[in-house]
Amino acid sequence: SYSVLKLCIGDPDPEEARDLLEQIDLLLSKGALVDVPGSRVAPLPMVARSGRVGLVKAFIASGANVSAVLTDIDEDVGKTALEVAREAGHHDVEAALMDAGAE
Secondary structure (H helix, E strand, O other): OHHHHHHHOOOOOHHHHHHHHHHHHHHHHOOOOOOOOOOOOOHHHHHHHHOOHHHHHHHHHOOOOOOOEOOOOOOOOOOEHHHHHHHHOOHHHHHHHHHOOOO
């Protein structure tokens, strides 16, 4: 979740963003849990807001809950991935989420 936070909330330079994406990809390929029970981080909505459709699809394929909402550590607390993608104008992310059953 640190890598997701750093990528989506931080301001990584292109090289750091590439490294973070590689870390996330490695973790997902090794079966890392996307949604950790009791965690204060809801990664899918954060990734959806970033507009990274490939990462959104990877999280969905890894079992991310498409109905998860942002938690109290985020200014958009209570919003779903679909809501934040729609608000940010990320239509490709919105379509991917809807294809996965998000409402």
